[in-house]
Amino acid sequence: MRFFASSFAQAEDIFCHAAACAGVDTCFFPHQHVRGRGGRSIGIRTARLGGPDARKCVVTLSATHGPEGYAGSAVQAACLAAGMALPDDTALVFVHGVNAFGFEYDSATNEDNVDLNRNFVSHREHRLLTPADEDVQALLTPVEMSEDFLNSLQSRLTGLSEKYGYTAVANAVTGGQYQRADGIGFGGTTQAWSNLVLRQLMSESLQRAEEVIFIDFHVGLGDYGEPFIMSFDAPDSAAHARALEVWGSAVACGGEGFSAADRRPDYSGLLVNGLAEELPQSAEVMRIVAEFGTFDNFSMLGALVIDRWLRYEAPTPLSAGAGILKRKMINCYHPDDDSWRQGVLKDGVDIVQKAALL
Numbered sequence: 001m002r003f004f005a006s007s008f009a010q011a012e013d014i015f016c017h018a019a020a021c022a023g024v025d026t027c028f029f030p031h032q033h034v035r036g037r038g039g040r041s042i043g044i045r046t047a048r049l050g051g052p053d054a055r056k057c058v059v060t061l062s063a064t065h066g067p068e069g070y071a072g073s074a075v076q077a078a079c080l081a082a083g084m085a086l087p088d089d090t091a092l093v094f095v096h097g098v099n100a101f102g103f104e105y106d107s108a109t110n111e112d113n114v115d116l117n118r119n120f121v122s123h124r125e126h127r128l129l130t131p132a133d134e135d136v137q138a139l140l141t142p143v144e145m146s147e148d149f150l151n152s153l154q155s156r157l158t159g160l161s162e163k164y165g166y167t168a169v170a171n172a173v174t175g176g177q178y179q180r181a182d183g184i185g186f187g188g189t190t191q192a193w194s195n196l197v198l199r200q201l202m203s204e205s206l207q208r209a210e211e212v213i214f215i216d217f218h219v220g221l222g223d224y225g226e227p228f229i230m231s232f233d234a235p236d237s238a239a240h241a242r243a244l245e246v247w248g249s250a251v252a253c254g255g256e257g258f259s260a261a262d263r264r265p266d267y268s269g270l271l272v273n274g275l276a277e278e279l280p281q282s283a284e285v286m287r288i289v290a291e292f293g294t295f296d297n298f299s300m301l302g303a304l305v306i307d308r309w310l311r312y313e314a315p316t317p318l319s320a321g322a323g324i325l326k327r328k329m330i331n332c333y334h335p336d337d338d339s340w341r342q343g344v345l346k347d348g349v350d351i352v353q354k355a356a357l358l
Helices: 008-021 066-081 100-105 131-140 147-151 153-164 166-174 193-205 238-250 271-276 297-312 320-333 338-357
Strands: 026-030 043-049 056-061 090-096 211-220 227-231 284-293
Touching: 008 026, 008 043, 008 066, 008 090, 008 100, 043 193, 056 066, 056 193, 056 338, 066 090, 066 100, 066 211, 066 320, 066 338, 090 193, 090 338, 131 153, 131 166, 131 297, 147 153, 147 297, 153 166, 153 297, 193 271, 211 271, 211 320, 211 338, 227 238, 227 338, 238 284, 238 338, 271 284, 284 338, 297 320
Parallel strands: 056 090, 056 211, 211 284
Antiparallel strands: 026 043, 043 090, 227 284
């Protein structure tokens, strides 16, 4: 399907071609520490529709979690190709391939197993792992992998929730941790390369902006094929009220998509929060994470567990069984379903267009 790629390299080509057809240049920031397949240079690419002095900027980001970039990149290319009529004071800024290593090698984490969406913290001090954290990490980092184990995750986590409480376990699974480098949700011990590059980009390109809307594209949460928008502005803020006004029922206000507990995990180190720190203090900021629903939460957690197992425990070269697990993991982020992909393009372009016209 048009705009959807089957590799990071192809996604880059599609993005660059769409930018060229829109009459805009792309900038390339090569990764300083890793290379791609066959030794090729990989990194972050950007494009901008609209002038450098635009009062308002809508910043879209793709591939924060590697293979989630198949969807986010497709939306960005579709936006470039859509010929959007932007207000004179508005610019669209496209940041493509945030986690270049993960996109290239189909991993949600970067070259150091860092979840970039937990990396935007001070790194000066972090809380120690709690007993709940330690038990969750022990569960989610198996040496052996099987379908039976993946199918048991829900019941095992339910058991831990009965022991420690739902909130403690939910935070241990998805909130971020900074102690176990080979674990799930590792936020790193220092700023990752992508973090540094993104901060520099925001600092240099958005200093004249009076209003900035960040839209970080992800997949997983929400009903299959449906947009699921999370506002990370304060519930009583003007930015959150505007998000509700623009995107309506697609905006999750509480714990929808997580559990009956009706609250989100306590995420730490979110990318959209970190990038907002680089803006002028006077700028109005809206922080949005736009998800496209794929499979249930335990399937998506299973994809993270497989991803980590492939990096640290799987045989080299991959066995037939490990190869099947890898394809299962990738399909969670990039469903082989034309109707799903068509919906992502339609809804993704609509999300960006509404932000631009806000």
